[in-house]
Amino acid sequence: MKKFFMLSNEEIKRSFKLYLSILTMLVIVELTSVVYQVLHYQSKLEDLMKKERLTEMEAVDQLNGPLTFGDATNYFKYMIAIGIMFTILYAFQIWYRDWYGESKYIYRLLMLPGKRITILLSKLTTVLVFVCGFMGIQWITILLSRRLYEWLLPEHLQATSKIIGESAALNMLYTFNVIDTFVILALALFVITMVFLFVLTERSYQKGKALLTITKDVALLIVPFIALRYLFDLTSILIPNQQVFVYLSFILIYFIYISWKCVRLLNHKVSI
Amino acid sequence: MLEVRGLRKSYGRKKNVLNDVSFTVPLNQLTCLIGLNGEGKSTILKAIMGLVPVDAGTIKVDGKTIHDSIAFVPDLSTMPGYMSVGEAIAYMRDYYPDWNQQVAEELMGFFKLMATDRIANLSKGNKAKVNLLIGFAMNRPYLLLDEPLAGIDLFTKEQIAWIFSSHYMEGKGILMTTHEIAEVEHLIDRVIFLQNGTIIQEDDSEEMRELYGKSVQDRMREVYQT
Amino acid sequence: MHFDQRTPIYLQVLYWFKKRIVMGEFKRGESIPSRRALANELKIHLNTAQKVYKELEDQLLITTDRNVPSKVTLDQSIIDRARTELLENAVKQFVDSIYAIQIPLEEVIINFEKEYNIRKRSELNA
Numbered sequence: 001m002k003k004f005f006m007l008s009n010e011e012i013k014r015s016f017k018l019y020l021s022i023l024t025m026l027v028i029v030e031l032t033s034v035v036y037q038v039l040h041y042q043s044k045l046e047d048l049m050k051k052e053r054l055t056e057m058e059a060v061d062q063l064n065g066p067l068t069f070g071d072a073t074n075y076f077k078y079m080i081a082i083g084i085m086f087t088i089l090y091a092f093q094i095w096y097r098d099w100y101g102e103s104k105y106i107y108r109l110l111m112l113p114g115k116r117i118t119i120l121l122s123k124l125t126t127v128l129v130f131v132c133g134f135m136g137i138q139w140i141t142i143l144l145s146r147r148l149y150e151w152l153l154p155e156h157l158q159a160t161s162k163i164i165g166e167s168a169a170l171n172m173l174y175t176f177n178v179i180d181t182f183v184i185l186a187l188a189l190f191v192i193t194m195v196f197l198f199v200l201t202e203r204s205y206q207k208g209k210a211l212l213t214i215t216k217d218v219a220l221l222i223v224p225f226i227a228l229r230y231l232f233d234l235t236s237i238l239i240p241n242q243q244v245f246v247y248l249s250f251i252l253i254y255f256i257y258i259s260w261k262c263v264r265l266l267n268h269k270v271s272i
Numbered sequence: 273m274l275e276v277r278g279l280r281k282s283y284g285r286k287k288n289v290l291n292d293v294s295f296t297v298p299l300n301q302l303t304c305l306i307g308l309n310g311e312g313k314s315t316i317l318k319a320i321m322g323l324v325p326v327d328a329g330t331i332k333v334d335g336k337t338i339h340d341s342i343a344f345v346p347d348l349s350t351m352p353g354y355m356s357v358g359e360a361i362a363y364m365r366d367y368y369p370d371w372n373q374q375v376a377e378e379l380m381g382f383f384k385l386m387a388t389d390r391i392a393n394l395s396k397g398n399k400a401k402v403n404l405l406i407g408f409a410m411n412r413p414y415l416l417l418d419e420p421l422a423g424i425d426l427f428t429k430e431q432i433a434w435i436f437s438s439h440y441m442e443g444k445g446i447l448m449t450t451h452e453i454a455e456v457e458h459l460i461d462r463v464i465f466l467q468n469g470t471i472i473q474e475d476d477s478e479e480m481r482e483l484y485g486k487s488v489q490d491r492m493r494e495v496y497q498t
Numbered sequence: 499m500h501f502d503q504r505t506p507i508y509l510q511v512l513y514w515f516k517k518r519i520v521m522g523e524f525k526r527g528e529s530i531p532s533r534r535a536l537a538n539e540l541k542i543h544l545n546t547a548q549k550v551y552k553e554l555e556d557q558l559l560i561t562t563d564r565n566v567p568s569k570v571t572l573d574q575s576i577i578d579r580a581r582t583e584l585l586e587n588a589v590k591q592f593v594d595s596i597y598a599i600q601i602p603l604e605e606v607i608i609n610f611e612k613e614y615n616i617r618k619r620s621e622l623n624a
Contacts, residue, residue, distance in 0.1 A: 006366060014352070102392065103349035110323055112367055113340060204325075206284045272323045300545055437537045441544055458501045459543045478506045478546075487503030 003114045007122035011094065012129060019130055022086060026079050027141050033075035034145045038152045041067045045157075060157070068159040072149050073142070083134050087127065087188070091195040094123050099203065099272070106272055116266045124192060131188045135181065190255055197258045197265075204269035217261070221254055273298050274342065274414045274445060279319055279329035281469075289315060290326065291470045299413060299445040302436065302459055306449075306492060307466035313449040316466070317344065317416045333414065340370075345407035347419040349399045353392030357385050357402060364406055375440065376409035383431060397428035404432060408440050417448040421455055429455060457488050465495045499540045507542060508549040513584075514540075515550060519559060519570055520581045526574065529567040530560060 041063070048059040060066060098106040109119050150158065197217060202210045228250065232243050279293040290312055297303045307313045318324040320331050321344045333341040351360040357380065365371045380387065383401040385394075391402065400420065407415055421429050429452070435441070436459050450456065457477075465473040473495050480486045486494075499514065501507055518524050531539065537547040551568065554560045558576050562568040571577065596606060 003367065014354075101353070103351060103353050104346070105350060105352050107323060107344075107346055107350040111321055111344060209284075269325055271325060272318065302543060433541065434538070437541045437543060439534050439538075439544075457503045458507050458541070458546075461543065461545070478508065481504055481506040482509075485504045489503065 003112065004118045004122055004125075007109075007118060008125050008129075011122055011126040015090070015094075015126070015130075019133070023134065023137055026083060027137060030073075030076055030079050030141050031145060031148065033079075034072050034148050035152065037072045037074060038067065038149060041071075041157070042153070066157045066159045067153060069146065069149055072153075073145055076138075076142075076145075080138065083138075087131055087134070088191065088195060090130070091127050091192045092199060094127065095196070095199045095203075104272065110270070110272065117263050120196065120262055120266055124189070124196070127192050128185065128188060131185065135184065190251070193255065193258055193262065197262050200262055200265040200270060204265045204271065217258065220257070224250060273334060274320075274447070275330075275332045275335075276316070276320060277330045277332070279316065279326055281315065281319065281324070281326045289469050290319065290329075291468070293329070293466075293469070293471055295464050295471060295474065297414060297445045297447045298462075300443065301461040302441075302446045302448065302456075303462040303464060304448050304450065304453075304456070304460045304488075305464050305466060306453070306488075308496065309451075311466045312469040313466055314347075314418055315469075317346075317418050317447070317449065320344075320416060341412050342414045342416060343407045343410040343412040344416045345403045345418065345420060347400075347422055349391060349403065351391050351402070351406075353390065355391050356387060357389050357391065357394075358387030360391060360402065360406070361387070361409070364409065368410055370411045372409050372411040375411070376405060379405040379408060379435075379440075397424045400424055400432070401428065404435065408435070413443060414445045414447070417446065417450075419450055420448065421450055421452040433459070453489055453492065460488060463488055463491065465492070467496065508546050508553070511536075511540060511542060511546065511550045512553050515554060516559065516580050516584060519577060520584055524570050526570055526577065527572045529569050532567060 044063060045056065045059045048054055048062055049056060052059075054062065098104070098109060110116065112119075198214055201213050201217070204210070205213060225247070228243075228246060232238065238246065274297040276296070277294045279290045280288075281290040283289050293312075293316060295303075305313050305316065315324060319326045319329070320342065322339065323344075331337065331339075351363070355363065361373075361376050361380070364376075365373060379401075383398070383405065385398060385401060385405070389398070391399065394402065404417075404420060407417070420432055424432070433455055436446075436456065448456075453460075460477050463473075463475045463477055464471060465475075473491075475491060477488055480488070480491055499511075501510055515524075524530055533544065533547040533551055536542075536550070537544045540547075551560070551562075555562055555568075557580070558573070559571055559580060560568045561571055
């Protein structure tokens with residue numbers, strides 16, 4: 001346990017500065033984008049009113065209605081996508097920098113007393129902690145953006161809605177729902193573990209065999225999934241709720257499989 | 273006694289990187305693993321430490337499979353560059369209950385290393401000294417050294433060679449790979465000759481001198497020229 | 499100390515030690531450096547130093563009591579014996595190196611005396 005905390009602490013410390021800078025950048029870009037969207041909308045209105053001599057209401061009509069909060073935060077989905085991309089890159093880099101850095105820290109890690117699974121868990125935890133941080137900061141940014149939106153835009157130009165707004169994408173990712181947060185974390189856990197599996201496989205076998213093994217593991221995910229899909233489409237064996245249960249069980253089993261594989265590779269097959 | 277038995281490793285196209293390698297490293301002696309470039313010397317040390325998987329073989333210390341009796345000093349830096357020497361030592365102390373802080377500090381003084389020096393900024397010789405310092409302060413009876421004198425300036429070499437005739441060696445069994453035989457000839461007790469992943473000869477160096485009037489380098493020529 | 503890599507190290511160190519005892523650099527009854535100190539000074543392995551000390555003990559040139567540094571023997575006859583041994587070894591080496599050239603003994607002795615005296619004189623002048 002002590003080893004786990006020490007390693008996790010070390011990993012987080014290592015990347016904290018970079019993490020903070022990227023986070024800050026994303027927040028600034030997002031807030032700026034809100035301001036931009038609002039001002040842009042208002043300037044479009046003014047343009048229309050001047051050029052075509054319309055009243056404000058007519059101009060608003062022309063632009064398909066007032067500026068919803070979802071519109072104002074339109075660019076957020078790109079920022080989130082970038083965040084996801086960084087996270088996945090980091091999941092790769094958190095291993096590869098120990099192998100390919102100017103010092104081979106991986107030697108040190110593998111020789112530490114105690115179980116090697118602790119190394120895996122500490123890296124996993126670090127990435128998840130950063131994901132949580134990102135979600136939290138994103139949530140705060142959305143609240144701040146709402147304040148900005150309400151402050152900058154005259155009330156009659158706003159569209160009332162839930163605090164999040166109608167953007168479907170955003171709705172998907174952020175709700176008040178605590179359960180949804182856990183779902184996102186579970187998804188992140190799954191994806192990160194997959195990335196770890198790819199890394200550890202690549203580090204354990206030679207190029208050809210590594211590629212083959214990775215392909216096999218991916219196929220083990222996709223093929224049964226598609227097969228289940230077909231089965232349910234063609235036959236209607238189970239009701240939708242039960243179908244979902246089957247899918248989830250499969251994902252869970254698969255997750256256990258890739259986790260076990262990661263540990264096994266790290267313990268017996270990985271090479272410096 | 274550290275006993276290595278039956279190490280075998282094949283590597284895809286490279287068959288028999290290690291071919292049934294067996295030898296012992298006695299306590300209180302300096303055993304030298306000799307081989308021409310790329311023969312598998314480094315691989316053996318890494319295999320003993322579990323850094324590299326093997327297809328077969330056992331490593332035993334006094335009959336038991338314990339790995340916490342062996343410390344490894346590789347020929348490259350393994351501590352993150354952003355750490356300072358002091359931080360690296362603190363790191364080791366945190367993870368290793370048998371860490372000998374006194375030895376670490378003594379050697380740091382002997383090697384004239386400052387606790388605030390960042391590892392990334394150290395010269396190659398100083399990085400080697402840090403590795404060595406860590407290896408000895410780990411306080412384990414068996415020490416594996418991978419090319420401790422490679423590419424290092426004369427004065428650093430002398431400092432390192434001094435360690436090999438100091439009290440820090442007491443109660444330790446050393447297994448070392450090196451090309452710099454001349455520098456350590458008079459310190460070596462046993463020599464193991466490796467070729468193509470196979471052990472072709474084992475000798476006691478003083479015996480060789482006494483019975484045949486041959487130095488380790490002479491023996492090397494003999495063994496590798498056939 | 500520079501070692502010949504083709505003769506056992508411990509013998510070379512043993513010779514070095516005996517020479518110093520015979521020369522009186524390590525006096526009768528005086529303490530000698532510890533094994534560790536010897537290993538350190540001559541840059542040899544600790545167990546080589548131990549081997550040397552064991553030989554010296556076996557040949558009765560030093561005495562070791564527990565917890566006390568080893569001392570050179572007080573027995574002059576033993577030191578004399580070592581002295582004779584060194585002489586015999588040196589002579590043997592000399593004869594080995596010169597015998598094959600087949601120079602008559604008298605010429606060898608004349609040349610030997612000459613060289614010995616030159617050396618002695620230069621030492622007195624220094």
